[in-house]
Amino acid sequence: MTLDEATVEALAARLLAAERERKPITKITDEHPHLDYDDAYAIQNRIRAHKLAAGETIAGLKAGLTSKAKMKQMNVAEPVFGFMTDRGAWPDGGAIERDRYIAPRIEAEIALVTKRDLAGPGCHLAEVLAAIDFVLPAVEVLDSRYENFRFDMVSVVADNTSAAGFVTGGRPRRLREVDLPTLGLVVEKNGQVVEVGAGAAVLGHPAESIVMLANNLARRGEHIPAGSFIMTGGITAAVAVDRGDAITVRFQDLGNLSLRFA
Amino acid sequence: MDKATIDGFGDALYAALRKRRTIAPLTEQAPDITLEDAYQISLRMLEHRLADGERIVGKKIGVTSKAVMTMLDVHQPDFGYLTDTMMYATGAEVPASRELIAPRAEGEIAFVLKRDLEGPGVTNADVIRATDFVMPCFEIVDSRITDWKIRIQDTVADNASCGVVVMGDRAVAPADVDLSTCGIVVSLNGEIISTGAGAAALGSPVNCVTWLANTLGRIGIPLKAGEVILSGSLVPLQPVKPGDNMSLVIGGIGGCAVRFV
Numbered sequence: 001m002t003l004d005e006a007t008v009e010a011l012a013a014r015l016l017a018a019e020r021e022r023k024p025i026t027k028i029t030d031e032h033p034h035l036d037y038d039d040a041y042a043i044q045n046r047i048r049a050h051k052l053a054a055g056e057t058i059a060g061l062k063a064g065l066t067s068k069a070k071m072k073q074m075n076v077a078e079p080v081f082g083f084m085t086d087r088g089a090w091p092d093g094g095a096i097e098r099d100r101y102i103a104p105r106i107e108a109e110i111a112l113v114t115k116r117d118l119a120g121p122g123c124h125l126a127e128v129l130a131a132i133d134f135v136l137p138a139v140e141v142l143d144s145r146y147e148n149f150r151f152d153m154v155s156v157v158a159d160n161t162s163a164a165g166f167v168t169g170g171r172p173r174r175l176r177e178v179d180l181p182t183l184g185l186v187v188e189k190n191g192q193v194v195e196v197g198a199g200a201a202v203l204g205h206p207a208e209s210i211v212m213l214a215n216n217l218a219r220r221g222e223h224i225p226a227g228s229f230i231m232t233g234g235i236t237a238a239v240a241v242d243r244g245d246a247i248t249v250r251f252q253d254l255g256n257l258s259l260r261f262a
Numbered sequence: 263m264d265k266a267t268i269d270g271f272g273d274a275l276y277a278a279l280r281k282r283r284t285i286a287p288l289t290e291q292a293p294d295i296t297l298e299d300a301y302q303i304s305l306r307m308l309e310h311r312l313a314d315g316e317r318i319v320g321k322k323i324g325v326t327s328k329a330v331m332t333m334l335d336v337h338q339p340d341f342g343y344l345t346d347t348m349m350y351a352t353g354a355e356v357p358a359s360r361e362l363i364a365p366r367a368e369g370e371i372a373f374v375l376k377r378d379l380e381g382p383g384v385t386n387a388d389v390i391r392a393t394d395f396v397m398p399c400f401e402i403v404d405s406r407i408t409d410w411k412i413r414i415q416d417t418v419a420d421n422a423s424c425g426v427v428v429m430g431d432r433a434v435a436p437a438d439v440d441l442s443t444c445g446i447v448v449s450l451n452g453e454i455i456s457t458g459a460g461a462a463a464l465g466s467p468v469n470c471v472t473w474l475a476n477t478l479g480r481i482g483i484p485l486k487a488g489e490v491i492l493s494g495s496l497v498p499l500q501p502v503k504p505g506d507n508m509s510l511v512i513g514g515i516g517g518c519a520v521r522f523v
Contacts, residue, residue, distance in 0.1 A: 197459065252443035
């Protein structure tokens with residue numbers, strides 16, 4: 001931790017204002033080059049506190065940067081984690097207000113819902129699998145509050161990992177009905193296939209994201225409460241979207257999700 | 263292109279295959295070469311293999327992904343022939359150092375037919391009806407053209423750059439799996455290197471087989487009962503070398519593994 005409380009509060013306020021006014025800012029490490037992960041999660045927590053105080057509720061948790069290739073490229077050992085609020089929930093088949101965002105992008109993901117508390121340290125895959133209630137398809141809407149999605153890992157954590165919105169629905173399944181690593185999906189933008197992938201793109205197994213999330217939260221004195229909706233990380237590259245674009249994601253065994261930007 | 267030139271190129275490609283010595287791109291040697299010439303050359307090359315006692319066991323469809331179509335500047339797939347000597351079973355050692363030149367691995371879905379399919383006019387429903395089962399497989403492509411410097415005519419003439427095929431050991435009825443959304447996970451030496459889904463090949467592997475049946479139907483060639491049809495890669499090509507091992511698994515279908523020696 002390198003920042004004092006007042007600076008954490010000021011940076012959180014700056015990111016909140018950027019989101020509210022849709023005016024991107026330069027990444028905060030330009031000004032605070034020694035910012036560490038503890039600082040970044042402290043800023044994210046302040047943003048969460050402000051949102052809850054404003055009446056938003058926590059809708060779920062999310063992991064980002066979960067592809068091994070991306071982690072290697074950024075030289076990090078674990079993904080980044082953030083949260084979603086009810087304000088980001090969009091209906092399956094509905095229209096998303098494009099103007100609520102700066103430069104939205106979407107990623108297709110597998111979401112898991114827990115039925116038991118999960119706490120680290122030492123959380124492992126079997127424990128997570130035992131705690132899964134059901135599996136859902138999900139599409140995440142990402143929007144960086146930094147100019148042109150230009151950021152580093154620490155800055156992106158402070159910005160709640162670019163969390164902006166999500167769509168879920170489709171056909172929920174029990175864990176034993178699906179094979180998460182080989183579960184395939186196809187992203188279509190305006191009727192054309194733009195991305196394909198399978199669950200193993202996320203850390204070899206999407207539930208591995210939750211293992212790392214539980215252990216990460218433990219270091220911050222938190223845990224994953226029973227009933228959490230967790231988006232495990234993008235299976236495909238992010239797809240840029242704009243007004244008028246329609247997205248359909250077809251998931252193996254989990255049905256379809258569709259959304260459009262209006 | 264006259265018959266003598268076509269035969270000459272077919273002979274040269276066959277010699278390159280047997281001696282593992284590449285030749286310059288045909289598109290450099292004969293810049294006016296057409297796609298039709300290229301298919302005639304591939305047949306000449308095939309005739310040599312059949313004269314050696316090889317037997318046709320199926321066909322492969324190539325250039326089915328948008329990325330490869332863009333690279334080769336074409337808007338449709340191509341095809342080549344599979345012979346019995348190309349076929350390996352999962353877990354096999356593929357003698358890359360002895361038989362291949364610059365191998366690259368692709369993960370695919372193979373269709374095994376129980377009825378003939380003869381276009382034109384073949385629909386996806388006809389393909390599903392004529393398919394006995396689908397299987398996971400690796401296609402190990404290889405090029406008899408120096409450094410893979412291929413344009414579409416080069417790869418077509420060179421039997422669609424086919425090398426060998428490694429078949430998995432599970433078979434699933436085509437009606438029991440969603441061939442468009444089924445996921446594929448490919449590992450190299452124990453590390454996941456790519457994932458994809460059926461839709462990577464022309465939106466669905468079924469579309470690929472339908473395309474082939476109709477394309478061959480126009481020149482009077484049927485897809486025959488019992489044939490193995492490789493429907494096109496679902497992931498980017500992975501160069502491989504002796505010592506590498508690879509595995510893949512396709513959601514709802516099964517897996518396949520290969521070692522290169």
